[in-house]
Amino acid sequence: MKKRFLVLLVLLFSLVSVFVSAVNFVPYKTASGANVKYRGTNIDVMIPDEYIVQDRDFRAVWVSHLVSDFPSYQNVSQYKSAINDVLDTMEYFNMNAIIFHVRTHNNALYKSELNPVASYYRNVDFDVFDPLEYIIDESHKRGIEFHAWLNPYRLSTYSGTKDEFAATQPSVNVASDPEMILKVDNNMILNPGEPRVRDFIIDSVMEIIENYDVDAIHFDDYFYITGVDDYTTRVKYNSEGLSVDNFRRKQVDLFIEQLYNEMSTYNELNNRFVQLGISPSGIYRNGGYVPLTDFTYNEQGHLTYPLYSNTNGFSHYDAYLFSDTKKWIDEGWIDYIIPQSYWAFEQPSAAFADVMVWWDAALKYSDVNLYSGMGLYKAATVSSSDGWYTSENQAIDQVKFNSSLENVRGHSIFSYKHIKMTRTNATSNQLTKAFSKVKEQAWTDIALLPEIRTFDKITPAKVTNMYVEYQEDQNVISFDKMRDAKFYVLYRGTNNVTFDNSQIIKIFSSKDEVITYTDNVSGDYVYGVRSMSHSNTLGEGVIQTKGVNLSFYVDDELIATHKSNQAFELPAIPNKEGYDRIDPVWSITEFKNLKTDTRIDAIYTLNMYNVKFYDMDGNLIDDVLTAHGTKAASPTAPKVDGYRFKNWDTEFDEVLDDLEINAVYEEIKNESPKTVFSCKELNYSFVLFSGLALLFLVFKRRK
Numbered sequence: 001m002k003k004r005f006l007v008l009l010v011l012l013f014s015l016v017s018v019f020v021s022a023v024n025f026v027p028y029k030t031a032s033g034a035n036v037k038y039r040g041t042n043i044d045v046m047i048p049d050e051y052i053v054q055d056r057d058f059r060a061v062w063v064s065h066l067v068s069d070f071p072s073y074q075n076v077s078q079y080k081s082a083i084n085d086v087l088d089t090m091e092y093f094n095m096n097a098i099i100f101h102v103r104t105h106n107n108a109l110y111k112s113e114l115n116p117v118a119s120y121y122r123n124v125d126f127d128v129f130d131p132l133e134y135i136i137d138e139s140h141k142r143g144i145e146f147h148a149w150l151n152p153y154r155l156s157t158y159s160g161t162k163d164e165f166a167a168t169q170p171s172v173n174v175a176s177d178p179e180m181i182l183k184v185d186n187n188m189i190l191n192p193g194e195p196r197v198r199d200f201i202i203d204s205v206m207e208i209i210e211n212y213d214v215d216a217i218h219f220d221d222y223f224y225i226t227g228v229d230d231y232t233t234r235v236k237y238n239s240e241g242l243s244v245d246n247f248r249r250k251q252v253d254l255f256i257e258q259l260y261n262e263m264s265t266y267n268e269l270n271n272r273f274v275q276l277g278i279s280p281s282g283i284y285r286n287g288g289y290v291p292l293t294d295f296t297y298n299e300q301g302h303l304t305y306p307l308y309s310n311t312n313g314f315s316h317y318d319a320y321l322f323s324d325t326k327k328w329i330d331e332g333w334i335d336y337i338i339p340q341s342y343w344a345f346e347q348p349s350a351a352f353a354d355v356m357v358w359w360d361a362a363l364k365y366s367d368v369n370l371y372s373g374m375g376l377y378k379a380a381t382v383s384s385s386d387g388w389y390t391s392e393n394q395a396i397d398q399v400k401f402n403s404s405l406e407n408v409r410g411h412s413i414f415s416y417k418h419i420k421m422t423r424t425n426a427t428s429n430q431l432t433k434a435f436s437k438v439k440e441q442a443w444t445d446i447a448l449l450p451e452i453r454t455f456d457k458i459t460p461a462k463v464t465n466m467y468v469e470y471q472e473d474q475n476v477i478s479f480d481k482m483r484d485a486k487f488y489v490l491y492r493g494t495n496n497v498t499f500d501n502s503q504i505i506k507i508f509s510s511k512d513e514v515i516t517y518t519d520n521v522s523g524d525y526v527y528g529v530r531s532m533s534h535s536n537t538l539g540e541g542v543i544q545t546k547g548v549n550l551s552f553y554v555d556d557e558l559i560a561t562h563k564s565n566q567a568f569e570l571p572a573i574p575n576k577e578g579y580d581r582i583d584p585v586w587s588i589t590e591f592k593n594l595k596t597d598t599r600i601d602a603i604y605t606l607n608m609y610n611v612k613f614y615d616m617d618g619n620l621i622d623d624v625l626t627a628h629g630t631k632a633a634s635p636t637a638p639k640v641d642g643y644r645f646k647n648w649d650t651e652f653d654e655v656l657d658d659l660e661i662n663a664v665y666e667e668i669k670n671e672s673p674k675t676v677f678s679c680k681e682l683n684y685s686f687v688l689f690s691g692l693a694l695l696f697l698v699f700k701r702r703k
Contacts, residue, residue, distance in 0.1 A: 283309060481511075
């Protein structure tokens with residue numbers, strides 16, 4: 001009896017221990033004083049009562065023709081409209097990254113010399129219009145990153161032989177060689193174990209990077225396929241005697257490592273910053289429950305235990321994908337990872353919380369960014385047992401829960417057509433309710449993209465020459481283009497700009513030398529702007545104040561006042577006598593950088609006149625520049641034989657206009673020699689001298 005009691009006691013104690021550790025399994029963080037609520041799943045999960053606002057938040061969506069996100073290309077206007085509708089919907093939900101399918105089955109939704117054009121683009125004339133270039137440009141204009149989504153190996157579903165299929169491929173394409181193809185029933189892939197295949201896919205990736213301004217290369221979970229027979233490949237290349245599973249994992253490893261090295265070299269040599277991202281299935285490996293307190297890491301910060309999550313579903317490490325994504329993370333071969341954590345909290349074999357808590361722990365010390373793939377499509381699928389269909393709070397609770405995990409930096413939604421249905425659906429169905437709550441409770445504001453921590457951090461310079469022109473019904477913000485800026489972040493405040501994320505009104509880019517943005521509001525707001533580098537690092541903010549007072553004076557008389565940041569025409573400067581030769585100007589005409597109230601004076605330029613002096617033959621003697629109302633400096637009139645200078649023919653003591661002045665001379669006439677007793681003219685000096693001499697002689701004789 002005592003033994004049985006002790007056994008029961010031990011069992012009870014064990015159950016209590018398991019329950020307590022299960023309750024504490026999932027960590028959470030909340031704002032100070034915030035409440036939490038509980039949700040029953042495989043474990044008890046603490047979900048913040050409110051979304052914990054993130055400083056940086058990746059908000060992406062997968063967009064693909066393959067899943068009918070929008071129609072195939074028909075003509076330029078139709079396709080532009082479809083793309084703009086996608087981007088409008090993304091902006092409506094405050095999203096900031098598009099993951100766009102550019103390679104679905106060894107084809108190209110872009111201009112390619114290596115791959116055949118996809119059937120969706122059969123009507124495209126790339127010499128007239130390049131859809132991919134347009135999508136990228138329009139995305140960047142709206143501050144949205146463009147991630148080029150490729151399926152590396154997938155070929156097609158084909159009922160014929162692989163030899164017949166290969167015969168239809170362009171000779172430049174590796175699929176033209178049947179030896180490069182693996183076929184299982186009607187499914188075919190390029191053989192991951194063939195070096196030529198790896199080289200070809202890498203060449204295809206580099207063709208995209210070299211020709212298009214993509215922000216990332218993105219792969220999902222299509223690597224090996226189920227039931228594949230690669231015995232011949234292993235005979236050729238398995239020199240290490242690896243097991244089938246390890247050989248296949250190594251082939252995919254070689255591809256990822258080789259691509260990473262190729263992209264890194266290209267980025268460094270070309271000042272590019274193209275990321276490499278992976279979106280595998282949600283489970284890395286399966287295992288049992290391990291308390292977070294028992295998780296262990298090595299000196300490099302790599303998780304060493306447990307190498308599995310508390311799940312029992314399909315794992316991509318094992319058959320049939322053979323993808324060791326944790327190794328890619330630990331080796332630093334990728335820049336971000338988005339596990340497809342599509343399940344609900346209540347999923348028995350792979351509860352959402354169990355999946356994301358393990359990923360959060362696995363990347364605890366990694367620079368690789370972790371995002372969560374959300375299976376929103378499940379909310380549109382009728383299933384009485386799936387938590388996505390039974391609870392309209394599934395999406396918002398997942399976003400809230402991830403906001404409590406330290407290393408989850410955002411989400412990507414599968415797929416676009418489901419968020420579009422949320423926006424446009426007139427009926428309040430489960431899908432509409434689910435994602436509408438994300439916008440209403442979490443994605444209420446524009447979000448900054450997470451920094452790319454695998455790149456060297458680049459801090460951009462602050463923008464220059466920022467100016468705000470306040471108009472009647474809109475405000476126009478302008479500033480100089482910044483070298484190497486990826487995006488610009490624009491802030492608006494009522495009385496001040498603190499550069500809080502809640503003040504962001506737009507993230508955008510432009511190729512113009514002077515960047516302008518029109519804010520369609522009226523009001524004397526304060527604006528700020530920061531540039532964002534290609535590592536998604538923000539520069540120092542610049543604030544444009546509400547403007548200063550401008551006072552316009554003419555000869556110390558105030559004639560007009562204006563605000564420096566309001567649209568106005570410069571006041572007319574009245575004419576002034578003696579100052580009409582050169583138009584008057586204002587002392588200041590550029591008001592953008594004024595910090596204090598400023599007086600602006602009318603600057604008049606005194607008239608200067610040309611006064612030209614000519615000799616008696618009409619030759620120019622001198623050209624004197626003379627100020628209005630002053631006396632011209634006259635030259636010395638030249639001597640002329642037989643003439644004497646008499647005067648100038650025009651007065652120039654007070655010059656009021658251009659003048660031409662001529663020298664006036666008089667002739668010197670011929671004259672006879674003068675005698676003492678000339679009858680015409682008496683030489684009085686001589687007579688006087690003679691008289692004095694005569695008196696002297698008379699006086700001397702008397703003596």
